[in-house]
Amino acid sequence: MGDVISTNLDEGKREMITARTSAVMAEFGRFYEQQYAVALFNSVRYEIEGGGNTQTQLLHRKDPLKNKSIFSGSLFQYLEESKKWRSRFLYVGDSYNISLFESKAAHDRGLHSKGVINCAGYRALTSMEEYLGLLNNSLSDTKAKAASAPFLKCPTQFPIILWHPYARHHYFCVMTEKEQKKWHAVFQDCVRHSNNGLSEECKVATPAFTDALRLYRQAKGHYGTWDMMCGNQAQILANLVMESLHPELKNLIVPRLKGKLQQRQRDWMLISDAVYRQVLSQTKTQHEALAQVCEVECPRLDSALRTDMDQIITSKEHVSGKIRALVLPRVEQLVRSKVQPYIHSILEALMEPTSRGFSEVRDILFRELVEVSKNTMNDSSKEKLVEHMDKISMLAFHPVKMQSCYEKMEALNLEGLQQRCDVSSPSVFIQRAQILMRQQMDNAVHTFEQLVRQSLDGHSGEDLCKTIQRCQDRVLKKYDYDSSTVRKKFFREALLQIIIPYMLKQLSPSCSPDLPKFKELIFEDFSRFILVENIFEELVLQSVSKDIMMTVKEAAVQRRHNLYRDSMVLTSSDPNLHLLGEDTIDWAGQFGGVKGEKQGGEVTNRKRKQIVSMIQLDGMPLPYESCLEVPGVDGIPEENEGQIEQDVETEKPVNPMQHVPIEKEPGSPDSIKEIRDLINPVLEVVEKDSSQLTNGTLPLEEGDEVKHITTITEMVPRESPNKVDGELDSLQIEQEEEQCTSPSAIESAIQQIEIAIQEDPSEHLSEGAIDSDGEFPQTSSNSSPLHHDDSGFQSPANENVEEVEAQPITGDEVVDTEQVMLTLVEGVKSSIDLDAKASCDASEEKSEVETTADGCLL
Structure with a gap:
């Protein structure tokens, strides 16, 4: 392996890679410094003028995965070094990074992991055929025949492969189909979480980075969505470098590879991974230096903004009026002829799978809350309630339980728009909607927990059952309102992401040459905060936003997808509810009598609770068991066979409409x-x-x-x-x-x-x-x-x-x-x-x- 990499990546090629990465980072750095000042101006202006956001009904918690882990278990991994399959223990923590250990005992002893997989940019596959198709597409010069075999053979019929266009691929396999489905759901959740994008809490750095990246790609002629905007800033920049560097290196290196087709494919993947790791290391270092420079300059810019904010706003409005008079007729003509006829069809394509996904979230939430209510009817003791609440608290982060919701969104089809509107793939919108589903589920569960805890003291027996049912009804109503608001916001943002790049691509050839002359209207002291390119894009956005808003409103009035009208504004019906804590409730610790020993404010000698329960293979020898039992949150059934059987003789049936026991x-x-x-x-x-x-x-x-x-x-x-x-x-x-x-x-x-x-x-x-x-x-x-x-x-x-x-x-x-x-x-x-x-x-x-x-x- 080392010989292949060293032979094809000699010192000259490594220097070329370093120079290309530095050039990309230098050009991106200029965009980033410009957009950083603009983002700071927008942030300070929003802070001074204020802006009203929609009042949410559900509560939000800051750190839901505290002292939690997602999943862990044993499976087989293919090792590139030895070309053999070996048993490995995988641990998925709250960061969604996959840690690989020699064995479960090594993990329990706290030994260092054999490796960590960050799933940003990966795809989780469950068949060798699908993997071969992606592999052959990435190596068009060495395209394999349809009947050719892969370079490795899976020992079982249930593989799980993590595929990346640039980085190293990871191969796993399990013994049963049930294990494969569970591990696949967990890996998909890791990919989804890693691809979620940058933190929205950074009000300046995140908008500056995304705008700079978009402007850089537009300068290269790439408009529209980009499905490799995955991971942190360094990973995104590495993907940006590899977007142009990877094809060039492939043309240089692949023709020189020797051996059979499978061996050439394997060698090229190893070389590509070595290049990606080199680029990633360089982008990480240079981005940190760039961010540090902007942070050092931030106080001076902030002081200048607060001193001259009125003058800066007046100057920007003056320049905007001049640019609007020039470009508005062209923009309106484009909107009438090329945009308005397609807004309804684009929205319909987005609404259908998204609404089904959010409806599935509500159904799962309803079933879980009814289960808690029924169990409380059977045993209304506080200990049993604590047990059930502790299980339901992590419902949103349970990949297997949420899989049916995510699958509804997979049906999104934008095939007709990908060529017309330069949409690379629908994965950007699919993963964003899935993240919103998880957030809404977590908000609903957290709100239910807070309502129950608020009503827990002083209630017992039938009073507790009625209280839980009232909390359930209130949470479902709040979820209906919030999910409608979230979906409408998602539709508007998705339509803008699809339409705006298309309009910019059509207008830039005729409008961009006229923009530099407007820079003369801007004072030099304000030129850091007012950029004519940003003003032009804002005008394009404003021109089509009205049509998008009207289209979404019409869809809400039709009520085909359970959307509330904008006129139906619900005020916060629980003012005291928003005063409650935002932290996760430790039901077992606070109400169940399970206390951990505290030293220095931290809970010690207490293993993290695991969200996804383990798989036990009946009659299977221990060395071949996957997903071995570890301490965690057990008792959460992922499939129907895990549901608790109820005694027919003693339990009364429950009316699904009123959720009250039916007297026989x-x-x-x-x-x-x-x-x-x-x-x-x-x-x-x-x-x-x-x-x-x-x-x-x-x-x-x-x-x-x-x-x-x-x-x-x-x-x-x-x-x-x-x-x-x-x-x-x-x-x-x-x-x-x-x-x-x-x-x-x-x-x-x-x-x-x-x-x-x-x-x-x-x-x-x-x-x-x-x-x-x-x-x-x-x-x-x-x-x-x-x-x-x-x-x-x-x-x-x-x-x-x-x-x-x-x-x-x-x-x-x-x-x-x-x-x-x-x-x-x-x-x-x-x-x-x-x-x-x-x-x-x-x-x-x-x-x-x-x-x-x-x-x-x-």
């Missing part, structure tokens, strides 16, 4: 227990399974025949509950005194028996008898465990029960069921003939009570 109507098998309790309130029946009766048999459907009537107090579960003609297991019967003294209950029971045997009593009696061996009769073929007869009398008869008058039931007594049934039938027929209001004499009533108590009651 009386029905089987609950109604059986209620009838039993009504007839004999002293007797307690222990049910082991709601789908079976207390004696282990399945209930009958409505209309099925009543086989037996018996009394059961308690029984041991049988070994074979589904056995039809088998022998009964031994029963354990407690000695309890049963007496039925309620005439209304007896009459109701007799009426139910009459209905059941109305068709053919003799047939029922013959079928319902149990032989002396204690076997069950043949059950009806129409009986179903899903449908029951609510009479409560369809249980099969028990053996070993004897008729004894008004005596406790013991296990040694046997009942003559056939005689009991004949007696019951005669009692039923005689009761039908009697008048409803007539009373029975004492001897008949006593006889009926004794018969029923010994033969029919449960």
Whole structure:
């Protein structure tokens, strides 16, 4: 490897690379110093004049990933040095950099990592075919055939490849598809976070850098978006240098490479990575020096601005009026003919996937909050609530849970605009929308946490459940408003990013030659803060901003994508809410009793909680397990199989509209227990399974025949509950005194028996008898465990029960069921003939009570 690099990158080529990088940085530095003064002027002017931003409803936290890590686990990595696959332990911290360790033990001992991967500019691939396509496109001179094999073979069917146009590629593989999906989601999140752009907190340095970069590329004839504006300033500048240097070096070096096609591809990647590392080191050093020079000069410029701000503003407005009179007719003509007809179609292409993505964010948020509410209904203790809140707090940074939201945005298609408006690729807009989805999810979860903590003290039981549901409804309303505001802002910015470069490209040839003459109208003392190029671009932006605003407003009025109208301005309904803290709530530490030892203000002896849970491969040997278990936030299911199963017998269903438990109507098998309790309130029946009766048999459907009537107090579960003609297991019967003294209950029971045997009593009696061996009769073929007869009398008869008058039931007594049934039938027929209001004499009533108590009651 070293010979290939040293041979093709000799001292002469390295000096050429250094000179080219210095030239690019010098030219960029001139743009940066100019734009730094302009950005400082705009910042100070905004500070003095003030400006109103939209009032957000959701709260924002500053450091959500404090004491958190994203993911860690073991997988296989291909090592370029040895050309072999080796097991490696990867750790993804809160910076989203991927650290590689020899083993998990090396990481736990705090040893130095074998390497760190910054994912800025990378793409995460999951197939060798896709990787080969990108590789062949980057090496057009050595384009491989469609059937040619890559220079490395993956030992499994589940590769994960990190591809970069200039830097070194990284190859990994796992054992299962489930692992591949999880690792791919994590790698994509690392790429997305690294490509997010520069920090918006730097009100001067960041606008100066982006404007200088744009003006530099426009001077080279490159308008439109740039998909390699990834990473920090040094990485972006390295990509800027490689944009022109890389093709030149490829033409010089690739024809001189020897060997087979796969070997030449491999050698060129190693050479390209060496060049990129050299350029990156140089851009980092020179950018730091450039930034330091501007920071040193910043106080003097700031003092001059605050002293002469009024004069500078007046001078700028005067020059703007002159330039507007010259270029405005051309700009308006271009807008009418080339821009306005396409704004609606561009906006529609942006709105469709973006709205689906934000809607998916809301659905996931709703499901997670409902899960917290349901769990609180089951167990309203503060400890359980803390456990659930601790899990949901990192929902926005869970790559696997958020993957479905991100995938909705992947459908963005700007194919027709890429040639017309010089849009390099839609990845810039896709990743920006995905970052906004994550921010909105985190803001909603954080607001929910603050509302719950605010209401946590002094509430318990049902009050706590109602409080959580109210917090849930309030957060969802706030999310609807904020997501609408964020989307409309994203649409406006995206339309400007697409349209403005196209307009500048069309207007620059005719307008740029006339701009230098306006510099004479600017005082020399103000020339650092007023640039005619910036004024020209501002005029172009203002000319099309009105049309863009109107188009977005029309889309909001149609309400096709759940956008609020601009007239619907919501004031802050929770003024006290914005006074709460912006830090992440440590639920386990503050409310769960888990405290770490503090030394010097830092929590020690406490490992970082991991957001994404681990994968455990059942039956897989330990050396081949990927994603080994490490201390972290576990219990967060990423897929449906990880959801907590709930007990059907004890938990009430929840109404999805009102999120309140639904009271079940009386029905089987609950109604059986209620009838039993009504007839004999002293007797307690222990049910082991709601789908079976207390004696282990399945209930009958409505209309099925009543086989037996018996009394059961308690029984041991049988070994074979589904056995039809088998022998009964031994029963354990407690000695309890049963007496039925309620005439209304007896009459109701007799009426139910009459209905059941109305068709053919003799047939029922013959079928319902149990032989002396204690076997069950043949059950009806129409009986179903899903449908029951609510009479409560369809249980099969028990053996070993004897008729004894008004005596406790013991296990040694046997009942003559056939005689009991004949007696019951005669009692039923005689009761039908009697008048409803007539009373029975004492001897008949006593006889009926004794018969029923010994033969029919449960």
